[in-house]
Amino acid sequence: MVEVNQSSISLNNQLKLLGLNKSSYYYQSVGMSDETIQLLKLIDRTYTNYPTFGTRSMCSYLNNEHGYVISRDRMRNLYNKLQIRAIYQEPKVTAHNPEHKKYPYLLRSLEVNKVNQVWSTDITYIPLKRGFVYLSAIIDWYSRYVLSWSLHIDMEAINCVELLKDTISEYGICEIFNTDQGSQYTSSIFTGCLLSNDIRISMDGRGRWADNIFIERLWRTVKYECIYLNDFALVEECRQILSKFFIFYNTKRPHQSLNGKPPVSVYEGGLLSGCKKI
Secondary structure (H helix, E strand, O other): OOOOOOOOOOHHHHHHHHOOOHHHHHOOOOOOOHHHHHHHHHHHHHHHHOOOOOHHHHHHHHHHHHOOOOOHHHHHHHHHHHOOOOOOOOOOOOOOOOOOOOOOOOOOOOOOOOOOOEEEEEEEEEEEOOEEEEEEEEEEOOOOOEEEEEEEOOOOHHHHHHHHHHHHHHHOOOOEEEEOOOHHHHOHHHHHHHHHOOOEEEEOOOOOHHHHHHHHHHHHHHHHHOHHHOOOOOHHHHHHHHHHHHHHHHHOOOEHHHOOEOHHHHHHHHHHOOOOOO
C-alpha cells in the first residue's frame, strides 16, 4: 500500500493520504513468546466476561478452568501489560495522575434524550500475534453511534486529543463529554480542548465502570463480534478489519435498546428532528 521508492509522492504524504502516522507505519509488534500471547488473550477474554476479577481471582480461575499455574507477581505483570484493573478498584485502562484536576460525574440523574447531548470515550486493548495495540473511540450516548475511533501503539494523551479534535471538526460539539479518570483524559491538553469548546466535563467516579456503561458495552460487542474472531498480525490489518466492523456497527447492526434500529438511523434522525450541530 505504501511505496517507499515512489518518486512522485513522498513517504510522509503517502502516510497522510492513508491516514497513518509514522509511529504506526514503522511499528514492529513487541516480541513475546507464543505462550505469553495466548495467555494474554485468555486473560483479556476472561476479564471481558468477569471484570470484577483481580489478580488473585484470575490466578485461581485460570488454574481451575484451564490448568494454568501462575504466580500473582506474574499475573500483576500481565494485568499491567493489558492495562486492566478489577472494577472494584478502578476503571480499566486507567492510570491516575494525582496532580491532574478531576471533575464530578454529571450524568447520574440526567435524562439523555437527544443526540450530541452526551459523548463519551475510552481505551481498550487489542491483541496482535506479537504484541498489542490500543483502540480508542468516541460514542454518542443517545444513539450509540460511534462518532470516531483510532488505533495506536501507546496510550499517550496527544492521541486522545487528536481524536477529540477530529470528532469536533466533523460533528460539531456536544453538551457534556464523559471519561474515566485516566491520566490521558485528566491531562491539561485534553480538558483544555473540551473547555475551549465550551463542553462540560464529566468524569466517572473511581472504580465505577458502570458510569461509562455504553462504551463498556461497545467494547464487549467489538471484542466478541470482531476481535476474538480474528487473529491480527499487523496493525494495518487490524485497522482495516475494525474499519469494516464500525461501518457495519453504525449502519447495519440492529440494537435492542434502539428498537432494532442501527445507530446511524437514530443519530441522523436526531439531527433531522432539530438536534443540529452545535
